[in-house]
Amino acid sequence: DTGVSQNPRHKITKRGQNVTFRCDPISEHNRLYWYRQTLGQGPEFLTYFQNEAQLEKSRLLSDRFSAERPKGSFSTLEIQRTEQGDSAMYLCASSLSRLAGSPQYFGPGTRLTVL
Amino acid sequence: KQEVTQIPAALSVPEGENLVLNCSFTDSAIYNLQWFRQDPGKGLTSLLLIQSSQREQTSGRLNASLDKSSGRSTLYIAASQPGDSATYLCASDSGGSNYKLTFGKGTLLTVNP
Numbered sequence: 001d002t003g004v005s006q007n008p009r010h011k012i013t014k015r016g017q018n019v020t021f022r023c024d025p026i027s028e029h030n031r032l033y034w035y036r037q038t039l040g041q042g043p044e045f046l047t048y049f050q051n052e053a054q055l056e057k058s059r060l061l062s063d064r065f066s067a068e069r070p071k072g073s074f075s076t077l078e079i080q081r082t083e084q085g086d087s088a089m090y091l092c093a094s095s096l097s098r099l100a101g102s103p104q105y106f107g108p109g110t111r112l113t114v115l
Numbered sequence: 116k117q118e119v120t121q122i123p124a125a126l127s128v129p130e131g132e133n134l135v136l137n138c139s140f141t142d143s144a145i146y147n148l149q150w151f152r153q154d155p156g157k158g159l160t161s162l163l164l165i166q167s168s169q170r171e172q173t174s175g176r177l178n179a180s181l182d183k184s185s186g187r188s189t190l191y192i193a194a195s196q197p198g199d200s201a202t203y204l205c206a207s208d209s210g211g212s213n214y215k216l217t218f219g220k221g222t223l224l225t226v227n228p
Contacts, residue, residue, distance in 0.1 A: 004158075006158075035216075042206070043159070091159065100168070100213060101164065102147075103147075103161045109158045111156070
């Protein structure tokens with residue numbers, strides 16, 4: 001069990017550029033989640049996948065954000081036309097899909113800085 | 116909409132002390148409540164998960180309790196060590212959905228040698 005991995009760990013970009021982050025979940029986990037965390041706050045839910053299906057998207061996920069999980073394995077989160085307000089830590093998590101008792105395990109996060 | 120509150124926001128204790136962190140939530144229709152630890156600039160480490168049918172869970176020096184009817188959970192840390200210094204976050208699902216976690220802002224714990 002290698003845990004949840006995320007790449008890159010840090011990304012600095014200029015306003016208006018597009019960025020893409022990758023998440024590799026724990027191999028047997030069929031659920032995958034994206035959260036966003038800003039300084040001094042707890043993580044906020046963005047979206048989640050069960051296998052390859054994206055089942056819910058938060059209102060926080062504007063049209064500039066898109067997430068995919070092809071073949072139910074790794075996932076990517078793309079932000080188009082980045083804004084300074086997008087600067088945050090983007091966290092990925094995975095879990096099994098049991099009704100109860102299945103913890104979410106988080107990756108190390110990708111810290112995005114938009115200049 | 117679930118709201119999660121953690122008290123205190125920060126706590127500083129001498130090494131060896133036992134301590135309690137508090138978490139309250141507004142929607143008691145939960146499946147799970149999960150406690151996490153976060154070190155500065157890092158991701159979250161899962162500490163304990165309590166299912167709604169359970170009253171408490173223990174792992175080593177950590178004990179988490181859940182009172183669903185009153186919307187409260189506590190994390191008890193015994194014999195604190197400087198290595199326990201971190202931010203502790205609690206999170207729960209709500210409204211009959213067992214996937215979307217709502218987090219509190221966390222308690223920043225400092226254990227002084």
